[in-house]
Structures are given as C-alpha cells and as structure tokens.
Amino acid sequence: MLRVLVVDDQDLFRAGFSMILDAQPDMTVVGEAADGAEAVRAATRLQPDVVLMDVRMPNVDGVEATSAICAATGAKVLVLTMFDLDEYVFAALRAGASGFLLKDMRRDELVEAVRIVAGGDALLAPSVTRRLVASVVSGGHPVPRLAAQLAALTERESETLRRVARGLSNAEIAADMILSEHTVKTHVSNVLSKLGLRDRVQAVAFAYESGLVVAGTTDH
Structure with missing residues (x-):
C-alpha cells in the first residue's frame, strides 16, 4: 500500500x-x-x-x-x-x-x-x-568535469544513457538495443550509481551537460 x-x-x-x-x-x-x-x-x-x-x-x-x-x-x-x-x-x-x-x-x-x-x-x-x-544545452559547451566522469561507464552503459536522454522507456531501450528489460534496468541502475545521480531526470541533464548527447541529434 x-x-x-x-x-x-x-x-x-x-x-x-x-x-x-x-x-x-x-x-x-x-x-x-x-x-x-x-x-x-x-x-x-x-x-x-x-x-x-x-x-x-x-x-x-x-x-x-x-x-x-x-x-x-x-x-x-x-x-x-x-x-x-x-x-x-x-x-x-x-x-x-x-x-x-x-x-x-x-x-x-x-x-x-x-x-x-x-x-x-x-x-x-x-x-x-x-x-x-533546451535550458541545459543553452550553454553550448560540455562541462569538462562531467565529460571526464563518462569514463566510469562501460560502452553499453553509455549507450543506455544516450537513450535515456532521448526520453526512451526501459521497454523501448530494450527493443532498440535488443536486450531484456531486466538487463536495461541493471544498466540504468549502474549509470545512476556510478555517476552519483538521483534519477532519470538528473541522468538526462548529465547526458547533455557532459556532451554525451548533443541537442537536435538522434545518434545512438
């Protein structure tokens, strides 16, 4: 309850x-x-x-x-x-x-x-x-300190974070990456833990501020 x-x-x-x-x-x-x-x-x-x-x-x-x-x-x-x-x-x-x-x-x-x-x-x-x-990316340039933190992520975790930043749900990420939802959930949890983020909202902001994702693109 x-x-x-x-x-x-x-x-x-x-x-x-x-x-x-x-x-x-x-x-x-x-x-x-x-x-x-x-x-x-x-x-x-x-x-x-x-x-x-x-x-x-x-x-x-x-x-x-x-x-x-x-x-x-x-x-x-x-x-x-x-x-x-x-x-x-x-x-x-x-x-x-x-x-x-x-x-x-x-x-x-x-x-x-x-x-x-x-x-x-x-x-x-x-x-x-x-x-x-739009507000997050208005500064135009990645924050070097945040960009350096991306090194803590595996390639799969980085790919997952890119999709989180695009607004995809775990189910959509799983279909896109051909993974199980359980695996995606694990990747998301690892990303939040390694980067010290509270939730997906902060993950979206981090992805743009670090330069992992660029506004207006749909890169994988």
Missing part, C-alpha cells in the same frame, strides 16, 4: 487530491499539510512513500520543503503546480523532486504519476521535459 502525503495551501485542491488517491486500492492518504513547514513535520512523522507537493505556499514554499524532505526522509516528492514556469521546474528538480506536473492533468494521470514516482522512476510533463533539455 502506497502511503501519500498531500500538501497544498488550498483546501479544495487538498481535498480533491486526497479523495482521488484514497479511492485507489493500492494507495492511502496518511496526512495533509497546508504549508511547507507543516509538510516537513508531517513527512518526518508519517514517513510517506510519496509527497504530493504544491509549489506556491505561505511561510515555507514547496521548493524549500522538498529539499528538507528529500534530505531527511526516503519519500519521493511529486511537485504539482498551476504555474508552468522554468524557475519552479529547475528549483524543484535541484531540490530533489522526482516529478513535476501541472494541476490541469486528468485524475488518471495523477494516479499513474504517483505510482511511477513511488516505483523509483522520474516523471515530467512533456512541455517541461522539452524546456529542461
């Missing part, structure tokens, strides 16, 4: 999200919070699997709360906001969020997002993913 903490300063949003998630057979809402400070206290006390986190809140905002929760607990944070703005996307990801979605999503998308993040994967709204990559 997935334990979820719902954080939003608006009562209607909190109640709506809680009702949707609590109705799922594999989920239970263990608590709610109306601001970031309350969220940190609740996450520390309740130890949820996933925290559904609003961004704009009084006192302590969602970005600061995300950073504190990721540092103090094993919870995955899924950020929800009405504002599709870069500053929130990047700040939330830097703080350790595993997902970033807009509040205009359908209820089935919300439920699936919680399951994906709880399973250890990362998730971003498509528009966010495109702008994340």
Whole structure:
C-alpha cells in the first residue's frame, strides 16, 4: 500500500487530491499539510512513500520543503503546480523532486504519476521535459568535469544513457538495443550509481551537460 502525503495551501485542491488517491486500492492518504513547514513535520512523522507537493505556499514554499524532505526522509516528492514556469521546474528538480506536473492533468494521470514516482522512476510533463533539455544545452559547451566522469561507464552503459536522454522507456531501450528489460534496468541502475545521480531526470541533464548527447541529434 502506497502511503501519500498531500500538501497544498488550498483546501479544495487538498481535498480533491486526497479523495482521488484514497479511492485507489493500492494507495492511502496518511496526512495533509497546508504549508511547507507543516509538510516537513508531517513527512518526518508519517514517513510517506510519496509527497504530493504544491509549489506556491505561505511561510515555507514547496521548493524549500522538498529539499528538507528529500534530505531527511526516503519519500519521493511529486511537485504539482498551476504555474508552468522554468524557475519552479529547475528549483524543484535541484531540490530533489522526482516529478513535476501541472494541476490541469486528468485524475488518471495523477494516479499513474504517483505510482511511477513511488516505483523509483522520474516523471515530467512533456512541455517541461522539452524546456529542461533546451535550458541545459543553452550553454553550448560540455562541462569538462562531467565529460571526464563518462569514463566510469562501460560502452553499453553509455549507450543506455544516450537513450535515456532521448526520453526512451526501459521497454523501448530494450527493443532498440535488443536486450531484456531486466538487463536495461541493471544498466540504468549502474549509470545512476556510478555517476552519483538521483534519477532519470538528473541522468538526462548529465547526458547533455557532459556532451554525451548533443541537442537536435538522434545518434545512438
């Protein structure tokens, strides 16, 4: 049973999200919070699997709360906001969020997002993913320190990272590389471990910043 903490300063949003998630057979809402400070206290006390986190809140905002929760607990944070703005996307990801979605999503998308993040994967709204990559590559030149770290990867792991950066799922990578999904999952895990990355979102950023993948190409 997935334990979820719902954080939003608006009562209607909190109640709506809680009702949707609590109705799922594999989920239970263990608590709610109306601001970031309350969220940190609740996450520390309740130890949820996933925290559904609003961004704009009084006192302590969602970005600061995300950073504190990721540092103090094993919870995955899924950020929800009405504002599709870069500053929130990047700040939330830097703080350790595993997902970033807009509040205009359908209820089935919300439920699936919680399951994906709880399973250890990362998730971003498509528009966010495109702008994340565009922002990362806007500097134009690879970061030498990151490029040097690529030497730690085997050829297969590098090939896997290239495909992760292109947005392919494990199943798609397996078909593309003619490998089993289990093998691909192992390669992805090794890549994250060797490079000290939290999840696939950070892996995408690393692939572009290191120069392994160049914007606008589909090289293998």
